[in-house]
Amino acid sequence: MAFVSRLLGRREPLATPGQHLQQSELRPSLPRAGRAGRPTFGSASLPPAKQQTLREVFTPTRPQRSARRLVGRQPELIRIFRAIAVDRAHVVLYGERGRGKTSLVNLVAAAARSSGYMVGRFACSFDSTFDDIVRGLACDLPASFLAVPAITDGAGEGCEAGLPIGKLQPRDIAALPGRLTGRHLLLIIDEFDRVEDPATRTRFADTIKLVSDRGAAVSFVIVGVSDSLEELLGRHPSIQRNILGMPLPLLTDAEIEEILGEGGREANIEFPRPMRAVIVSLARGMPYIAQLLGLHAAAEAAARGATVIGNQDLYAAIKRAVDEADPRLTVLYERLTKRGRDAAMRDALYGIAAGEQDKFARFVVNDQGGVLRAAGFRISQAQWEQILELGAVRPCLSAGPGAYTFADPMLPHYVLMREALEG
Ligand SMILES: Nc1ncnc2c1ncn2[C@@H]1O[C@H](COP(=O)(O)OP(=O)(O)OP(=O)(O)O)[C@@H](O)[C@H]1O
Ligand SMILES: [Mg+2]
Known part of the structure; x- marks a missing residue:
């Protein structure tokens, strides 16, 4: 419950409480060992034809070319x-x-x-x-x-x-x-x-x-x-x-769900509602994230011969997205959180990444009576200064005073995915 409800943050729960995943449920047993004893992800053992199909359906590395797969x-x-x-x-x-x-x-x-x-x-x-x-x-x-x-x-x-x-x-x-x-x-x-x-x-x-x-x-x-x-x-x-x-605004949550629903139908792989809810909460309207996690999760499921995405598939998909993220994001996150030891900073970053944002991924920072809030999340002055100093966020001058956004648009998703794995 903690994993999904935390990920879903302040939103309407998309699944009934009984359907929520336990974080421990999402964490799979150890990845399968490859021939050389190194862990491999399921997709490595996918037949080329299936890989090809999935890459046509979920396209994190390519813009959409036709109206058929373009959502919204x-x-x-x-x-x-x-x-x-x-x-x-x-x-x-x-x-x-x-x-x-x-x-x-x-x-x-x-x-x-x-x-x-x-x-x-x-x-x-x-x-x-x-x-x-x-x-x-x-x-x-x-x-x-x-x-x-x-x-x-x-x-x-x-x-x-x-x-x-x-x-x-x-x-x-x-x-x-x-x-x-x-x-x-x-x-x-x-x-x-x-x-x-x-x-x-x-x-x-x-x-x-x-x-x-x-x-x-x-x-x-x-x-x-x-x-x-x-x-x-x-x-x-x-x-x-x-x-x-x-x-160009972000997509809506319903449109992100549609990417998964339609893609799943085309690839003959089902994304159950709680899995979609997790991906929606990690994507926050960003189509690239939906395409990326959709592809990795579907490949994991297909590799074990399943037609329904399971917890372990989604966990492996998030892990792969984190492992393959731009190293600059990893370096920045490690610096900000002192290699994960600064739990308060981790919470602050998570609070902002999962907090209130407008349809252009901008959030407001305000100081009311000495209480500082970023994206609705209470943070300390020292934390905010450090976030600014390390260049994790930047002001959006065109949106007025107090409006900020993450300097790298992938950073909030990286923060959410790291917390999904480790939180
Ligand atoms: N409306 C949509 N429906 C489904 N997938 C989409 C949609 N829009 C974008 N995508 C997917 O999101 C990702 C990014 O899309 P695209 O390359 O068009 O973005 P961009 O704004 O041009 O990015 P960049 O600024 O890096 O050039 C791609 O994986 C693409 O397939
Ligand atoms: Mg482009």
Whole structure:
């Protein structure tokens, strides 16, 4: 009971008390020994075909590609489409890592293509320049869209020949649709936060202004990790009205359950309600965590020939997620908790990770009459200072004073999973 009820924290219990797991129930007997005497997880002995199926169903390492497996996001999809098709606006989609931005724009791209848009996409890297990005977008457009003879002789892939040689200008993008056969061009730029050069970002803002002023048949969807539109694109008051800024929220608990329910049905593995409740409480709306634990737990169950996820499968899945977590998370957690010996700090981190948060994973820190609370959890001044000093959280200035979030979006999940195993 302690394990699941603690994990479920302040939420409505998803299982009746009798159904709650004992922590000791979740902890399996020792992992099976491998051939070399080393412990192995069940998935190691899965037949390749089954592994393949599970990896198609649960996709922690890949964005969703089709509507079939994408849970929720209908309101966002409708808003993006309305902005592009009706308002002739551009869209800036931003949010934390792993929240589902690329999955959503995959859907936008597919829907736009089937509505007759010409869609070009590009994912930026830290050193991408304006020219790299624009040429990358043009290369991604099938050459069959080229309406007029190439400006340059036979050069380039896709529709790159529709661009002039030499340094590109915003007006070259505004002119591009006139050299193509389709009605409207949709250009999707992902990972825009990675672009280090501020001048490159500013040139895209200039481009958006120019294509809007000229009424050119080009729309941009710019995607990146950020807390705000301004942080991603820079501050350009003159283009505000041409842009829909869309922060991407976490999924709801019901949607996280749906990932498990639907995935389980497709893989022919059942996630009983208490197991789903635990994963929901660890994921806290983050689709990546649901995909990761769903995959590991299903692989464990399949490896022992079971079609129902058991306690030992979920325990092994959480353990594997913790063992394979980014080593920086482990180092930070060990430093904060003095290698787990600081029980009060462990409680504080757990209290914040499981505490009250909004749909963007932000929590409030306030001091009422000398009593400090973070995410509704009472902590000491010294603890808060240490959490700040070690960079575990950061302020969310765009959300107002007192709003914070975990600096690494995976940290709260890591804290919850560590406590699930050791608490
Ligand atoms: N709506 C959804 N339904 C089911 N799974 C989803 C959904 N959105 C995202 N996922 C899953 O969550 C994980 C992260 O998704 P995605 O790569 O789209 O996020 P992202 O915001 O683009 O991340 P990053 O900032 O790292 O690029 C992937 O495993 C993906 O399959
Ligand atoms: Mg992405």
